[in-house]
Amino acid sequence: MNYTTQMDAAKKGIITKEMELVAKKEKIDVEVLREKIAQGKVVIPANKNHSSLDPEGIGDGLRTKINVNLGISKDCCNIEKELEKVKAALKMNVEAIMDLSSYGKTEEFRKKLINMSSAMIGTVPVYDAVGFYDKELKDITAEEFLKVVEKHAQDGVDFMTIHAGINRETAEVFKRNKRLTNIVSRGGSLLYAWMELNNKENPFYEYFDEILDICEKYDVTISLGDACRPGSINDATDASQIKELIVLGELTKRAWERNVQVMIEGPGHMPLNEIAANMILEKKLCHGAPFYVLGPIVTDIAPGYDHITSAIGGAIAAANGADFLCYVTPAEHLRLPTLEDMKEGIIATKIAAHAADIAKNIKGARKWDYEMSKARQNLDWEKMFELAIDPEKAKRYRRESMPEHEDSCTMCGKMCSMRNINKVMQGKNINILREDD
DSSP: OOOSSHHHHHHTTOOOHHHHHHHHHHTSOHHHHHHHHHHTSEEOOOOTTOTTOOOOOEETTSOOEEEEEEOOOSSOOOHHHHHHHHHHHHHTTOSEEEEOOOSSSHHHHHHHHHHHOSSEEEEOHHHHHHHHHTOOGGGOOHHHHHHHHHHHHHHTOSEEEEOOSOOHHHHHHHHHSOOSSOOOOHHHHHHHHHHHHHTOOOHHHHTHHHHHHHHHHHTOEEEEOOTTOOSSGGGTTOHHHHHHHHHHHHHHHHHHHTTOOEEEEEOOBOOHHHHHHHHHHHHHHTTTOOEEEEOOBOOSSOTTOHHHHHHHHHHHHHHTTOOEEEOOOTTTTTSOOOHHHHHHHHHHHHHHHHHHHHHTTOTTHHHHHHHHHHHHHTTOHHHHHHHSSSHHHHHHHHHHSOOSSTTSOTTTGGGOHHHHHHHHHTTOOOOSSSOOO
16 A cells, blocks of 8 residues: 555545545545545544454535444453444444443453454554553553554454543643542543542643554554543533643644544533534634534433433534544443443434434435335335334334234324325225224
8 A cells, every 4th residue: 555544645635545435435426435534534443453444524515424332341351342343333233433442351342343344443542451451550661652552453343442642731620620520431530530649641632742653553443542531521621621622633734744634532421502603613612623512411410311311412512523423322321231221322423423414414314214204105114114213113103002003103093194185086985983984
């Protein structure tokens, strides 16, 4: 290859096979796509060592993509159960899976995940460092953190969350501006603690050029982590969050100079009325780089239902410019998600992403809804099931409560508006109280 990364190829006018595949999926001109990658407005996370990848594009003018978080923890370290979730997530056509493993045989799980996954794979190297070295956080050296980054890159990870924005300067802003929920990012809290315990600069910030060396070599997309994302609506759009975003914008330019692709991670918990403004801020401060958001979760009072609170926020965020939605499950804040929790989270996030694509006028987005509406008008139940975002649930609901008349449902029966208007428009009589002639 006479290029190092997708961005390098794009800047040189080279159309890669990944660009061709993404352009075909998105139904857009490949030259338009190439130009957006060259500008940093679109990324194609595609590690050179991820041979099973079916590439996707993330960014300006493309369909909103979704990510699923999986992985083992100390309390739930069954690799086979997590791999069952992986298979189910792939069957549901998610575009990305992040391995958030933080305990035990993380390398074994990560390698199996990468080998079997056609979806792009993301990781958070700082989570892995404690277990990888079997050392307490304070005792891990800057060089050791970087070695974990390189190990993940060698294994074939397509994008990595790098919490480089929480440097000493950002930490001082955080200390001066009290928060209700402090730092809720797991990676952010670990790095803040490491800086405080060692009285040193964040190694991911101090040695950012070395991280760029690794990412350029393997074509890993950097997902610049939001260590200071708000963990409550009370803390949304505060000094810490915005200070970190400014730093992330500066790091984005440094990465682009090295042809390393970049995404920016964002909130978090956030009231509805602040979401659109935050999307504008990110795009302005980070120079149009794709925006990857967790939720946002729009109210703090719904444990057990945060797939709903995040889908509300995610739809608004994506409609206003976010490009990539990280799913949230009903188990958020409560436990490691089960298989069913994961499925619920995926469906809720897919609904949010599609609703946003309609609002953004993404090519082909409305066609799906048009076909569903036509099937409903024709009372074509099989077609409705085929088009449903969750066919299994739709079929089960229908099966569990079958109507007297096949062309209706048990809510309306013979008073079904579709059924009756169809009959009237065909010049037929309507019999509601007795059998049809």
